[in-house]
Amino acid sequence: MQYVKIKDSIVEQIEAGMLCPRQKLPAERKLAESFDTTRVTLREALSLLEAEGRIYREDRRGWFISPEPLCYDPTLTVNFSTMAQAQNRIPKTQLLTAKSTLANKQAARLLGLQPFSDIYCIDRVRYLDDRPVAYVTSYIRPDIFPNLLDFDFSDSLTDVYREHFSVRYQKTRYRIVTSTLMGEMAQALRTTSGTPAMVIERINYDQNGAQVSCDIEYWRHDAISIESVAEFAQ
Template sequence: MTVIDKASPLPYYEQLAELLRHDIISKRAQGEIYQLSSEHELAEQHGLSRATVRHALDELEHDGWIYRQKGVGSFAPVRRFEQDLTQLVSTTEDMRQRGWSLLTRVLSLQPLPAATHVARALELSSGAPVYELCRLRLVDDVPISVQTAYLPAALCPRLEENDLAASLYRLLESRYGLRLWSGRETLCARGATEREARLLDIPEGTPVMYAERITYAATGVAVEYLEAVWRGDRYDFKVTLTRPG
């Protein structure tokens, strides 16, 4: 739908709301707050009454698509993404559950001897063979995270033969028989490095969230050590808290 269909049984305000949703989605990909046309301009553009336009904007505001500033106009905020830290899910699984379109670009995959900190995290001897997998994650064509995963080569031989743009967790479980059970994650805020800034399309030094995660199989074996950088202006982490006792 690109214009209001006067013959459609769908109310005009619902048609306009749908048109504006599509417009907002396309503008969000540019990564900036988007100001909608004024009520008067929208009424003129679509041949509708101001009351109908206001009804459509009310619906968008109620559903969280826009917010209004009195005397200024209606705005669509930059889309933010969130991750529930109480669940052990991969980025691919999390985005799929939310119905969002995730694109993964594999930047590199290489076998190498584990550095000291990687070996410590994976409970391996220093220099043990691991795979280093670097990937860039994008939603709505906007880069949101750079992720580097280290996996013991003994647990996932010939990893390079697989589709590494798909869910890594699903691959580990389905092909390598590793039942993923738990994880330990540490978060901190810091500035983006030159490489991270270039990949995430942000200025160097921009605040980002840095996460380290160790994922364990049901047997207690560490199967992945992940270093991830998330855009601070696009991603939120959510934790549900309860009082003890």
């Protein structure tokens, strides 16, 4: 099948270092001409490469070679900035909205709240090396964190919890699923609707075992690799 051969050819160029991370591929028309194929066949090859995390698309800008993904270890209690810097990446967090609202169905389910309970909702975008890679929505209980909206959310919420409210995580429950980026999330991550995403739900418990907040992270699937090590008692 020709689209598989095209895909394999581009993979070979990536692995040989001929195509570098974040390098822009030629326009689809030129790529199709260079492989002597149709744009329909070329797009099948590009879709395979995207599914494998080899390339990513930016809306109205074209296709790019994916950088190395961030290694995300759920067993480590470190924030995004610390995790990124430890891997020689440059992190940045952009605050989109921070408001007091009524709990929707998702927030109520994750935090065990009654429908329409008061809650804080904070939306942020995470960047790696100036590339937007994750859209994060956090739901937070205002009874545990009064006046939380007065603080700076451009870095770590967990640091704010610890330093200003003396709340530390005792445990975090994770759920990881696949999805797609749609609407405002796709727009914030400079991609097109329908782009594959990895979704990480985190429910956070304080030192008393109470559910205090939850975070839903929508990651570009090529930007993250879930890795962990399990150690067993002898």
